[in-house]
Amino acid sequence: MRRRDFLGLTLATAAAGTTALPAHAAVPSLELTRPYRVFLQRGLSTGAWVTTPQTGRYTPTAAEWLQSSFTQPTFYERDFYNPALMSALPRNTPWGIAGYPRDDNNWASLNRGPAPGEQILWTPEQRANAKNLLTLNVGDEEQYSEQMIEWLRQWFGVIRTQLGDDVLVHNNQTGVLWPEPQMHTYIEYAKPDLLTTDWYHFQSSAPYETGNLTDPYDDIAHYRRVSLAGLDGDYRRPIAFGHYSQGFKGGANDAYNYVPSESELAFLYFMPWTMGARWVMYFRWELDPAVFLLNRPDGSHSPQFGQLANMVRQSRTLSPYLVRLLTQDVHFVTGVHRDPAGAVVPNRKPEWIDSFTPDPDGIVDVSSRDIGGANDGHPGDVLIGSFRPLPGVGWRPGRRAFMVLNGLIAPNPSGDFDATGGFAAGGRQEITLTFAHGKQLLRVDRRTGRLVPVPLRSSGRAVITVDGGFADLLILD
Template sequence: MKTHWMLLAVLFLLSCSDDNGLDKKEPGTDEPEIDVVEPELYRANRMLIKHGLQLQCWVATDNYELGGKAGQPAYNLSIPDWKLTGFTGPTFYGPPLINTSYFEEFPDSQWAMAKAPHADQLKKEPTDYEKKNGFLSEDQLKYLDNLTTICFGDEEAYKFENVKILKAWYDVARRLYPDALLHNNQYAGQWSRADMCTYIQVAKPDLITYDWYYFHTWDSDNYIGARDMAAHLYEYRDLALGGWNGDKKDYLAFGQYTQGFVNEGTYKLTESQLRLYYYMTWTFGGKWLNWFRFLQGDGYGGQTAPTDWSLLLENGMPGQPTRYMDWVNQCNRESLYIGDYLVRLKTTDIRYVAGTDKYTEGAPAYVSALNPSSYLKKVSGRIVVEPEAGGDVYVGFFDVIPEEEQGDPNFFANKGNAFFMLTNGYASKVKENADALTQKINFGIDLPEANATQCFWINPQTGKREKLKAIGKEDNITYFEVELWGGSGALFMLAP
């Protein structure tokens, strides 16, 4: 089970420049003479455009050959249940880091690995043989074309030795498996900002990710969670935008894990809390989510036994999908509706709009209030079942990734489009269903300032691009209104 400490935000505003506590020790130089492939600028853009938005899920492996000694649950994945999820691919985290039986059913599926290279924590650099020949098995190499991400280790304590180990593995993978995005994972605050800057500058990951499971039995009676999530997302977003040297001459992709289990064995998150993981990540510019995890029982040696920790299956038993299966499938489907846009857009700004006193969580650290100097002049939310009250709203702005940053601008019919996202930050620990927390989001746009004449959205319920009808106009500001479920968001496009 992943563990957590409180986020250490004291160091957040420190720069990732060369002088920011970077350990000057260099990795060892006594490696075999093998050419090191230099990281390709903006590679994450190119690969995410190729592979698409990543909606992954930790899945155990059919590891009978290990005689039940794998130290983690092993089973035959319930294929009918997996088909209900809508994830883009499994993340295999236990030995042998692949399910060959899975690919018999899904030969063209994407997949990923965690705790690479050998289903364990980081311990040592690759051997001379691995540096030359790689570390993937014959079974894994059969499906290399669809391997999207490789997470080396998981939640190791920070030390510079681990940074050197990661760099050595990244060098091997980048040379031999060039289409997989490479990363390590920490829980939020596990590594200080200075640690993260050193790691990014030395090891040069393609992707940075973290986990933090916000919802517990011991939280307040109606804990929302958007504010805490926003602070973490902002920090990883800021590190990603700084690039390898902290000078913003390039940038990385980023994302987070999703709370996919009964936390502490007792707390099941609500639909609005689940939706926050999705829409806050997309609004902040993330492009990777990983459901932790597909709990099909807790048996060993292939035997599935009941477990209280599963969300997607009742007691973890195959053939017994829960309402969480429906919720996850819908969130995955809605995310893929906007996925082709999101992987071709880069985040440019994040803003916060406070709700009324009864429901606001307050501004997150480092996230500024909506700036009326942008083309989006006003945003307000009102809860449909309580019209005098409103919850917090989060706003994300985006630019089209240019071709020189390995973007795909020709995907867009009009090069003058502007994009933004709105997310209803109102969630609840008390109300199970997200539609009970629907807000009417009213927003005013200076269309001439945006060089636009009309506003579209990708309807979250249908996936269709629809032109929004203005509900009013004041001076140069044109007003629109949409309804968004609790914890949910939508992508908007302004067009000439």
């Protein structure tokens, strides 16, 4: 289907509801585009927003930063850099800018294009470390308009002219605020390198069918589909995508009385990786324990600090594999839950992700079993992502890659730092996969990065055990 947008650009739109690359995208002319080349070199981005010396507020020390395992300090207030922190970190640490060019009178929303001769990096410290600037987010959460797209086009052009092609430019949207036709127009006209979204779903301990919260899946699926269509809408030049993960307490009307559980926090990292994301940014690392997650009132680290460090560390371990792969398909295996009347009923399915169907060249059957107890022994949701290699990465012919997410997550009933439920182990599932063919199945150990053999029976059946909210990357030869 073809459409004509307001700027006179013509492109093919992806059909709503589909999660697979079209067949024609498998042709050799698929390009290794700028964002995929940069992430191939730098790894997945697992960054966090931190402030700057000008604000006078808390900034993590270099030791804390390294302990957290976050990869990319991202500065969202003037002067968009923290010289003391960056000088104490390893020399090649990537960094980012968000909400540019905000000032004291404008928190984030973009309200102008670049001025003639405007310098993107204006301090000596920024310029001295320009080679490690990885992402630059112009504006934040704007409404769509022709004027906004034109301003973004101008900013992206100036940034690339001054800083070169290794800085990935983007804007950030709230949820799915911009519908798909508008997103395609934005991509084709302004040519961002990265699509990002924010929406913070974990707001209370109210039951939501043992992990069956569909909106986060659909948010990422929306950006995944549009980014795959790419710069021309024909799937030959895809761009990257990612999202902001929740770094503050939930609560209606800014009550800030709910600390997300371990399984919920893990889900915010491993669900995007399963869909092919390259960028997950923690929003945000601040000290105030009445609002934010990483510190107790006495300033010591909360249990969530250690939980998140583990998730980020495991994400980084998967990074050398995932940056060589492009998402191809995403399928949803729907679990069940017990309703208030005691009946066992199916979960809801995300609107924009297809139900699992057998792949004659890959996985032909999936089943799961709750062994952690969070779902009373009943099967929870499972998300299956399949991948193909990017051009020129030296992937072995015939080798397949799959990521299997355990969607059986549960809330934190106590709602405080010392969570009494919702642990990843409580949502642990035994997931049985049947493959159409294959001689050897390998799992990437999320702690070491080593390839570990998974027993593959003559029937093609294999069993893996995954904690709630986490995912395993499997390679089939």
